[in-house]
Amino acid sequence: MSRRDEVIDAAERILEAEGLDAVTMRRLAAELGMQAPSLYKHVKDKAEIEAALQERALRQQAAVLGDAVDLQALAVAYRRWALEHPGLYVVSAERPLHRGLLAPGIEDAAVAPLMRVAGGDADLVRALWGLAHGLVALELAGRFPDGTDVGAAWDAGIKAFSGGRRRRSTSR
Amino acid sequence: MSRRDEVIDAAERILEAEGLDAVTMRRLAAELGMQAPSLYKHVKDKAEIEAALQERALRQQAAVLGDAVDLQALAVAYRRWALEHPGLYVVSAERPLHRGLLAPGIEDAAVAPLMRVAGGDADLVRALWGLAHGLVALELAGRFPDGTDVGAAWDAGIKAFSGGRRRRSTSR
DNA sequence: GTCTATACCCGGATAGAC
DNA sequence: GTCTATCCGGGTATAGAC
Structure with a gap:
């Protein structure tokens, strides 16, 4: 593992633990036990770090969603990964x-699994993507009152997109 | 109109024209032809300004959505207001x-119109809210490729939530 | 209610010694 | 490849004169 990867690892750690604003060159250096200027021997500038975090996020998302066999599984995987990596999620979805x-094609790769499940209907994919992103964004932003069963909201959305046919719980 | 309102007006102008990061006390003072310290005679601190912007956003959203008679109209109104006030949208939805x-109850008031259209099903309201917010957020963040017919994606989503019954275009 | 001056903190980034 | 020293810019906010 290169020294550069250790920098990105540290950035990810800080991102998840303290939020995006905490990812500064100084804080990052402290995390690695060095001084801020030393970081520039490993990365060109801060943009490179942010891009690397976005790339990790998109790669992981593509991998996690790629395993889903149907709409239900896709929804569960999407929400689960987002809640487990809120920092990476926000950095890749709202920034x-x-x-x-970024590596070419990586942006598409993260959405491709949705395409598969939606049967090739591009408009339906985007609506599905909107539903998933919206529910995650609202949940991460603390928009739902405490105690809200967000899983039930996902179920309602999935049911709508399934034409009211399927019915299995996403709650936890 | 109080001097305080002029400050908030200026903040909104900058927000929409140059983005949230541009709304600083210095920039705000310049917009009003005064020095930054003078602002503190009209507002307590920056948080008060941000809160005032959020309050405007929620109030406008409640008013605009309140007129919608059905799901289709609600969707059109939601997207339209967001695209016309991207700054206010982001400040109220992603911050x-x-x-x-904030005035008590104003947060609920902005979502209440959704409740009406969803026929009292709380889970369905949240799914609908997620769909709308997600599509707007992705569009504002430039996540859809240039030339994408986002209106068609809205139609696909609305159609799903309508049980596949209705069919009228949202495109423009 | 406006001004000037200023304190204070924080950010990204560079130069040059070792 | 690390350090120290430093630059430069930007932010919020206060004190005190007018």
């Missing part, structure tokens, strides 16, 4: 993407 | 709410 610094 | 500084 401007550093497209020029 | 932590200054709940202690």
Whole structure:
């Protein structure tokens, strides 16, 4: 593992533990037991770090969603990964993407599993994506009152997209 | 109109024209032709300004959505207001709410119209809310490729929530 | 109610010694 | 590849004169 990867690891740790604003060059250096200027021997600038975090997020998302066999499983996987990696989720979904610094095609790869499940209907994919992102974003932002059964809301959404046919619980 | 309202007006103008990060005390003072310290004669601190912007956003949203008679109209109104006030939308939907500084009940009031249309099913309301917020958030964040017919995605989502019964276009 | 001056903190980033 | 020293810019906010 390169020294650069250790920098990105540290950034991810801080991101998840203290939020995006806490990921500063100084804080990052402290996490690694060095001084801030030393970081520039491993990365060009802060944008490179942010891009690396977005790339990790998109890669993980693609991998996790790729295993889902149907809509229900996809929804569960989507929500689960987001709640387990809220920092990575936000950085990849609500921040401007550093497209020029990302591996080509990686953005599409993260959405591809949705395409598969939606049977090739691009509009339906986007609606599904909107539903999933919206529910996650609202939950992470603390928009639902305490005690809300968010899983039940997911079920209601999935049921709508299944044409009211399926019925299995997502709650936990 | 009080001098305080002029400050909030200026903040909203900057927010929509240059984004949230541009709303600083210095920039705000410049917009009003005064020096930054003078602002503190009109508002207590920056949090008060942010809260005032969130309150405007929630109030407008409640008003605009309140007129919608059905799901289709609600969706159109939701997307339309968001695209016309992206700054206010983001500040009220993706930023932590200054709940202690907001008028009581205003948060609920902005979602109440959804409740009406969803026929009292709380889970369905949240799914609907997720769909709407997700589509708007993805569109504002530039997640859909250029040329994407986002209206068609809305139609697909609405159709799903209508049980596949209705069919009228949202595109523009 | 406006101003000037200023304190204070924080950010990203560079130069140059070792 | 690490350090110290430092630059530069930006933010919120206060004190006190007018």
